[in-house]
Amino acid sequence: xxxxxxxxxxxxxxxxxxxxxxxxxxxxxxxxxxxxxxxxxxxxxxxxxxxxxxxxxxxxxxxxxxxxxxxxxxxxxxxxxxxxxxxxxxxxxxxxxxxxxxxxxxxxxxxxxxxxxxxxxxxxxxxxxxxx
Amino acid sequence: xxxxxxxxxxxxxxxxxxxxxxxxxxxxxxxxxxxxxxxxxxxxxxxxxxxxxxxxxxxxxxxxxxxxxxxxxxxxxxxxxxxxxxxxxxxxxxxxxxxxxxxxxxxxxxxxxxxxxxxxxxxxxxxxxxxxxxxxxxxxxxxxxxxxxxxxxxxxxxxxxxxxxxxxxxxxxxxxxxxxxxxxxxxxxxxxxxxxxxxxxxxxxxxxxxxxxxxxxxxxxxxxxxxxxxxxxxxxxxxxxxxxxxxxxxxxxxxxxxxxxxxxxxxxxxxxxxxxxxxxxxxxxxxxxxxxxxxxxxxxxxxxxxxxxxxxxxxxxxxxxxxxxxxxxxxxxxxxxxxxxxxxxxxxxxxxxxxxxxxxxxxxxxxxxxxxxxxxxxxxxxxxxxxxxxxxxxxxxxxxxxxxxxxxxxxxxxxxxxxxxxxxxxxxxxxxxxxxxxxxxxxxxxxxxxxxxxxxxxxxxxxxxxxxxxxxxxxxxxxxxxxxxxxxxxxxxxxxxxxxxxxxxxxxxxxxxxxxxxxxxxxxxxxxxxxxxxxxxxxxxxxxxxxxxxxxxxxxxxxxxxxxxxxxxxxx
Numbered sequence: 047x048x049x050x051x052x053x054x055x056x057x058x059x060x061x062x063x064x065x066x067x068x069x070x071x072x073x074x075x076x077x078x079x080x081x082x083x084x085x086x087x088x089x090x091x092x093x094x095x096x097x098x099x100x101x102x103x104x105x106x107x108x109x110x111x112x113x114x115x116x117x118x119x120x121x122x123x124x125x126x127x128x129x130x131x132x133x134x135x136x137x138x139x140x141x142x143x144x145x146x147x148x149x150x151x152x153x154x155x156x157x158x159x160x161x162x163x164x165x166x167x168x169x170x171x172x173x174x175x176x177x178x
Numbered sequence: 179x180x181x182x183x184x185x186x187x188x189x190x191x192x193x194x195x196x197x198x199x200x201x202x203x204x205x206x207x208x209x210x211x212x213x214x215x216x217x218x219x220x221x222x223x224x225x226x227x228x229x230x231x232x233x234x235x236x237x238x239x240x241x242x243x244x245x246x247x248x249x250x251x252x253x254x255x256x257x258x259x260x261x262x263x264x265x266x267x268x269x270x271x272x273x274x275x276x277x278x279x280x281x282x283x284x285x286x287x288x289x290x291x292x293x294x295x296x297x298x299x300x301x302x303x304x305x306x307x308x309x310x311x312x313x314x315x316x317x318x319x320x321x322x323x324x325x326x327x328x329x330x331x332x333x334x335x336x337x338x339x340x341x342x343x344x345x346x347x348x349x350x351x352x353x354x355x356x357x358x359x360x361x362x363x364x365x366x367x368x369x370x371x372x373x374x375x376x377x378x379x380x381x382x383x384x385x386x387x388x389x390x391x392x393x394x395x396x397x398x399x400x401x402x403x404x405x406x407x408x409x410x411x412x413x414x415x416x417x418x419x420x421x422x423x424x425x426x427x428x429x430x431x432x433x434x435x436x437x438x439x440x441x442x443x444x445x446x447x448x449x450x451x452x453x454x455x456x457x458x459x460x461x462x463x464x465x466x467x468x469x470x471x472x473x474x475x476x477x478x479x480x481x482x483x484x485x486x487x488x489x490x491x492x493x494x495x496x497x498x499x500x501x502x503x504x505x506x507x508x509x510x511x512x513x514x515x516x517x518x519x520x521x522x523x524x525x526x527x528x529x530x531x532x533x534x535x536x537x538x539x540x541x542x543x544x545x546x547x548x549x550x551x552x553x554x555x556x557x558x559x560x561x562x563x564x565x566x567x568x569x570x571x572x573x574x575x576x577x578x579x580x581x582x583x584x585x586x587x588x589x590x591x592x593x594x595x596x597x598x599x600x601x602x603x604x605x606x607x608x609x610x611x612x613x614x615x616x617x618x619x620x621x622x623x624x625x626x627x628x629x630x631x632x633x634x635x636x637x638x639x640x641x642x643x644x645x646x647x648x649x650x651x652x653x654x655x656x657x658x659x660x661x662x663x664x665x666x667x668x669x670x671x672x673x674x675x676x677x678x679x680x681x682x683x684x685x686x687x688x689x690x691x692x693x694x695x696x697x698x699x700x701x702x703x704x705x706x707x708x709x710x711x712x713x714x715x716x717x718x719x720x721x722x723x724x725x726x727x728x729x730x731x732x733x734x735x736x737x738x739x740x741x742x743x744x745x746x747x748x749x750x
Binding site for chain 1: 312315317323327331395402439440441527530565566647661669674675746748
C-alpha cells in the first residue's frame with residue numbers, strides 16, 4: 047500500500063516579499079516526495095492557521111527574514127492551538143538571531159533553520175519528526 | 179559629451195558576438211598537443227567542468243582565437259565614448275572616485291539621522307536610505323499589518339514630520355541622497371522635496387536617486403501595492419516631474435540587484451534589468467516625452483557577486499547593450515542618454531551566517547569587481563548582515579573596505595585595467611549575447627509588463643535559484659564555512675532593534691493627527707483621489723498632500739481606492 051504523503055504548508059508571513067528561500071524549500075520538499083502547498087506572500091497568522099486547517103497539513107514551514115518572528119510565531123502558535131491543531135510541526139527558516147531561538151522553541155516552534163542549511167537536512171528533520 | 183557625440187556609432191550585434199567560431203593558431207594547436215595533452219593525461223583537472231557561479235562554462239585558457247573578428251577600436255573603444263565598454267568617463271576613477279554610499283536605516287527617524295551623520299563624519303560621500311517594510315508597502319507604523327515590522331528592516335517614515343527629523347542638520351543642497359523605495363516612491367520623493375524646500379535648497383541643484391523601479395518588484399523583490407498599469411503611470415509621472423523640476427535628480431534606479439538576490443544568474447540579472455530599462459523608456463515615449471530629455475535621469479543598480487570576472491564582464495556588457503539599445507531602438511542623440519551610469523552593491527545573498535568575519539573578505543573582493551567594472555557608486559555590505567542590520571562597528575569596516583580599495587590598492591590608477599584580456603573580452607561578448615537572447619524573447623512576448631504577467635522572468639529566476647541550491651547541497655559549489663571548512667564558533671554581537679520603536683512611532687502619529695488640520699488633509703486626499711482617476715501628473719497633488727501632513731498610509735490608501743491592489747500568481 048502506498049505510504050500517505052507528508053503534507054506541508056510553506057508560508058511567507060509578514061510584509062516581506064523576499065521569497066527565494068520559501069520557493070526553494072517548497073520545491074525541495076516536493077522533490078523529496080512531499081505534498082507542498084505554498085501560500086504566496088504576505089500571509090497573516092490567521093490566514094496561515096486557516097490554510098493549515100483546511101489543507102490538513104502535517105508540517106508548516108514559515109519563511110521569515112524581516113525580524114518580525116517574535117511577533118508572528120507566538121501569534122500563529124496560539125491560533126493553531128485554538129483551532130485544535132496540536133500535532134502540527136511548525137518550522138521556521140530565515141534570519142533569526144540566536145538569542146531569540148529559545149523563546150521561539152518555548153512557544154512551540156519545532157525547529158529553526160538558519161541561513162546555510164541544506165535542503166536535505168530539512169527533509170531529514172521532517173521525516174524523523176513525523177516518524178515519532 | 180561632445181567627443182562622444184562626434185564619435186562614430188558602432189556597436190557589436192548580438193549575433194556577431196559569437197558567430198565566429200574559435201580559430202586557434204598553429205602555435206596554439208601545437209601547445210594543446212605538446213604541452214596541455216600530456217599534462218592532462220598525467221594529472222586530469224580538478225573538475226570535469228569549470229563554471230561561473232551562474233553556471234556559465236569557462237574554458238581553461240583564452241587566447242586570440244576567442245576574439246576572431248573582434249576589433250578593439252569598434253568593440254572596445256575608448257572610455258567616455260561609445261560603446262562605453264571601458265567606462266562612461268574618459269578618466270574614470272582617476273578623475274573622480276565613485277561615491278561611497280552606504281545604505282542605512284533602522285528604528286525611528288532620530289536613530290537613522292544619527293547613523294547618517296556618523297557615516298558622513300567617517301568620510302562617506304553620499305546618503306542612502308533604507309525604509310522599513312510598512313513604509314515600503316505604504317502602511318503607517320500604527321497599521322495592524324505593521325505589527326512586528328516597524329523600524330526592523332529600515333527606518334519607519336509615516337509622514338513629512340518623520341522625514342524632517344530624518345534629514346535634520348543634513349543640508350540637502352550639498353549631500354546626494356538615494357532612497358530605496360518603490361511602490362510609494364512618488365509619495366516619499368514628494369516628502370524629500372518638501373524637506374529640501376523647507377531647508378531652502380534649490381530643486382534645480384539638488385541631486386540624489388529614487389529607486390522607483392516597480393518592474394523588478396513584480397519580478398523579484400515583491401514589494402508592490404498597485405497593479406502594473408497604474409504603477410507604471412506613477413513612475414512616468416516622476417520622470418516627467420523630475421525632467422522639469424529637478425534636472426540633477428535620478429528619477430529611477432533600474433535595479434538588477436534584487437533580481438540577482440532572488441537567485442538569478444548574471445546574464446538574467448543583466449537582461450531583465452536592461453529590458454526593464456527599455457520598458458520605462460518606451461512608456462516615457464508613449465507619454466510624449468523626448469527620449470533625450472528624460473533618459474539622462476535614468477540610472478542603474480547592479481549586484482556585485484562573488485564571481486569576479488563574470489561580474490566585471492557583466493558591467494562592461496551592460497554599458498554596451500544600453501548604448502546600442504538607446505541608439506538603435508530609441509534614436510537617442512544625446513550622449514547622456516547613451517551612457518549607462520550605475521550604482522552597485524555587494525551581494526547580500528553571498529554573506530554567510532557562519533564564520534561572519536569571512537564576509538569582510540567576500541565583500542572586499544566583490545567591491546573590487548564593481549570598481550574594476552567602472553561603477554559610479556558603491557555600497558559594501560557589513561559582515562553581520564546575514565544576522566541583522568549592521569552595528570556601527572560592522573558598518574564602519576564596510577566603509578573602510580571601499581576606502582582601502584580607493585586609496586591603497588592602486589586599481590584606480592588606470593582606466594579599465596582588464597580591457598584587452600582575452601578572457602574578460604570574451605566573457606563580455608558572451609554575456610552580452612546571452613542578455614540579448616533574453617531581451618529578444620521578452621520583446622516577442624510584448625514587453626516586460628506582459629512577460630511579468632505570464633511569470634516568465636519570475637520562473638526563470640526560480641529555476642536558476644533552485645539549480646544553484648542543489649549545486650551547493652551537493653557541494654559542487656563550495657561555500658567556505660557553510661558546506662566546507664566548517665568550524666564551531668561563538669555567536670556574534672548584533673544590532674537589536676529597540677522594541678519601543680513601534681510604540682514611539684504610534685505615539686508620534688497620534689500627536690501628528692491631533693495637531694494637523696484634518697480638513698486640509700481630507701481636502702488634499704480627495705484631490706489625490708480625483709487626480710488618480712484622471713490623467714494629470716500626480717506629483718503636484720502628492721506634494722500638496724504631504725505638505726498638509728497626510729501620512730504615507732493615507733495617501734497610498736487614497737490611490738488604493740482608485741488603482742486597486744495587485745496579487746501575484748505564486749509559482750514554486
